[in-house]
Amino acid sequence: MIFLYIGLPLAVSAVLPLVGKASKRVLPDILANTVLAGLLVYAATGARALLAQGPVIQQVRWLGEAVNIRIALDGFSLFMLMTIQLVSLCIALYSINYMEHYGAKANYYALLLVMVAGMNGLVLSQDLFSVYIFLEVAAVASYALVAYGLGAEELEAAFKYLMLSVVASAAVLVGIALLFGMTGALGFDAVAAGLRLLEAKGVAGVAAALFLMGFGLKAALIPFHAWLPDAHPSAPAPISAVLSGLLIKVSGVYAIARIAFQVFDLPSALSQVLMWMGAVSIVVAAFLALGQADMKRMLAYSSISQVGYVVLGIGIGTPLGVAGGLFHLFNHALAKGLLFLTSGSVQQATGTRNLDEMGGLAKRMPWTAGTNLIGALSISGVPPLGGFWSKLIIIIALIQTGEAALAVIAVLASVLTLWYYLIMQRKAFFGKLAEQWSKVKEAPFWMTAASVLLALLVIGTGLWFATVFSSWIQPAADALAKGF
């Protein structure tokens, strides 16, 4: 039952506030983690087996009667479902300890599950309007989660995020209305067929530009990135991890990739725009990250830069390029999730996010420092970790298509990435331990466990990259390039 990916988290989130009345901590912890673990196991086993015969369109039945809910699963959506459940599960595990001091844990998990349900729904939609609605489901939950700490900084960041996100939604909605007005259809394939029949390149171009702006804002691509460096650092650490690791990719990159390929059939102009938007994001955000003293803000700028790689890869449009982009999406989801979680551990232990005040923390927090280093090296593209392979594939795909200039940009920006991550390592974890941190302790069990789990996944993806690539990434790229 693929519908479980939407129905189960929604149903559980509806009862969670009531469960929270009976048990403030234990039951919500168990319930949220079990749901996410169950969905992850199902994605890896049942749903994968279901796909063995090709893409699945599922008709939902209610009391034996068919209702008109049709959700579709192909290699691309299964890959996204896997990534979403995997990272969300690690984040929910981390939250067991981390969210203790925020209070109202049941509510927190409920919002997290609604956000997961929204992302799952978006990934399973085959229809422009459903994409829009599930985009909003995830977005509404994320506004509240950014503001969860209720401090002035959090509320301001959430408000800014809300305002820009509304502009994004409006652009997407106008784009959908334009296509609906032209073709009278909303399904991806029906709209694509209508567009082929009409041959109205100009208006289709306007709709594509609106989507680029809307989803570009959601993905925080430059020049639509202004909200992200405020919103992501202000949220509680696990939520920063979901936003940077998953949400910008699902509601930004996934949506634009799906629509560019399946509705617009990726014309070469759109491909060029995507590639250059990606390249500009990579470079500009990397330079901006260099100058940051706030640990989480540096990570936030790094997210913009790395999403640039993903969009660059997908924008190439060749099977190899798309596969490289998707592989980098996966690697970045794991590594950035890990980095935000460890930054949360550091913040909780020291009470600061300012890199200049830290130093020598590796002596007091060896697990946090070690896992942070693994995440940083993977994102910077150091072999044999996952990030190295995905960047390599993107660069090879660029050279194959004769985009040498972009390939050089991708390589040089990777050096920049390594540079700012080394600055972070040096300032936070290495060097002399400052007097004031001599009593700092390692993060509690579940926080460390979640970081270690993600770090192992990062290492595993790198070491067994051929297996991961052929069993998960390649089918996803094929599904995207081939269309549903």
Place this chain on the structure above:
Amino acid sequence: MTFQIILLAAMIAASAFAVLARDLLKAAVALAVSSLILGVIFFRMGAPYAGVFEISVVAGLITVLFMLTIALTKQGDDVRESKTVKIAFPLFFLVFALIDIFIMRGILAKVPALEGAAEAGTFGEVLWKERSFDLIGQLAVILAGVLSVLALFRKRDRHDHE
């Protein structure tokens, strides 16, 4: 046509008042008036379902929620508002008007369209048979809203022991 323009102008005026009004109650009422007019415009343009929703949900239900919330807040919870709102709002308005006049109108005149009947079938058919997946999404949006309110208006208790 003239009536349509009057309706549109009234809607914009009501919306502008909703943004600029200092009194929250007046702002909520102005918003309700604005969506009521939008509902009428939907009816006149042959989209009765959209009109029904606009009037029942936005003009009705949401206004009631706003009123309740305003009634529950204490007097004297004044928030000082930045002066930039007064400048920013007309500026945005002008930009949107210019986009509308110079770009959207040109585009919409040139949009080719396939034959197709919008909003075919009865209300129930459209809602339950055609777009049931969206209905789940909409329920989820409402759920997300309720949970957000619960989370953001919770009592901040840093030591809520079991």
